[in-house]
Amino acid sequence: MDNDIDDDGEHGGLVKKILETKKELEGGSQTVQKKDEKPVVMDAARRKERQLVTREIEKLRSSIQTLTRSANPLGKIMDYVQEDMDSMQKELEMWKKENKQHELAIKREESVTEEALEPLKSQLAELDQAIADQLDLISAVKANVLRNDDKIQKMLSSITFSSR
Secondary structure, rough: OOHHHHOOOOOOOHHHHHHHHHHHHHOOOOHHHHHHHHHHHHHHHHHHHHHHHHHHHHHHHHHHHHHHHHHHHHHHHHHHHHHHHHHHHHHHHHHHHHHHHHHHHHHHHHHHHHHHHHHHHHHHHHHHHHHHHHHHHHHHHHHHHHHHHHHHHHHHHHHHHHHH
């Protein structure tokens, strides 16, 4: 009989159990009680281990689902990022082009304005010179008037002085 149990390679799991049970029955009732306790304890340990594994699998499944729920929108966003970048790049180029156009328009307007101001600037310079000349002439006339006033005062004083 021992040869039958030791030959693991020839028999399947069911045959092994049958052979073990047969050996236990032949060994006596004490051995049967001890063997019965071990499978019960082993079954309880296996059940507990299975429950732990099942809980861990559920936790892992839940974590994977949460990760998937979070990653899915992120993936969709990433799909649109390239489109948005292209759109923003085109818009930037458009604004740069428009900015250059406005800079050129401002330079053209500045040169047109400068050309229009040239005659006015020279006219202003001429008027400033004419004003300065007139002020000089007024000053000369005032000086002449003051000298003449002085002469008149001297003449009047000499007439008054001689009539006395």
